[in-house]
Amino acid sequence: MTVDLDLKHIADRLFNQWSFRALEIQVHRLEAYEPSETVDKLIVDLSTQLVKLGAHIRKQPKMSVKKVLDSLHERVPDLLPNQAVVHYLLEEEDCQMILPSEYLDVYQTPFDVRSDTDLVWPLPTRLFPYN
Numbered sequence: 001m002t003v004d005l006d007l008k009h010i011a012d013r014l015f016n017q018w019s020f021r022a023l024e025i026q027v028h029r030l031e032a033y034e035p036s037e038t039v040d041k042l043i044v045d046l047s048t049q050l051v052k053l054g055a056h057i058r059k060q061p062k063m064s065v066k067k068v069l070d071s072l073h074e075r076v077p078d079l080l081p082n083q084a085v086v087h088y089l090l091e092e093e094d095c096q097m098i099l100p101s102e103y104l105d106v107y108q109t110p111f112d113v114r115s116d117t118d119l120v121w122p123l124p125t126r127l128f129p130y131n
Helices: 039-059 062-070 083-091 100-108
Strands: none
Touching: 039 062, 039 083
16 A cells, blocks of 8 residues: 655655555455445545554654554554455545556646637737737
C-alpha cells in the first residue's frame, strides 16, 4: 500500500521522510469481506487511520524510527489499516478510486486554456477600434 500526502507547507508534513516496511500479517478470507458501511465512509476511515499512524510515527525519536516501524503490528495494531478493507477497496470497481497513473496524469498534464477569441468564428474584421 502506498500513502501519498502532499502538503504545501513543509513544516506541516506528517510523513517527512521516506521509509517502508512490509509487514507479514496473516488475514484469512480477504475475498469474503462484505462491508457494512459505504465506500465513502471506508475511504474516510482508512485515511483517518493513516494520518493517526503518521502522527504516531512522527512523535518517535528519529533515531528509533526503524525499530518503531519493525514493531508497529505489536505496539499499535489499531493504527494499522485493516487488510480486508484495503483489499476490498483495491478490488472495488468504483469511480472514486483512481489508479496511481491516473493520479499522476492529473498533475502532469498541462492545462487546456482557451481564450474567448479562439472560440469566435469568423474572425472579427476590425481588431483594433482606433484604426
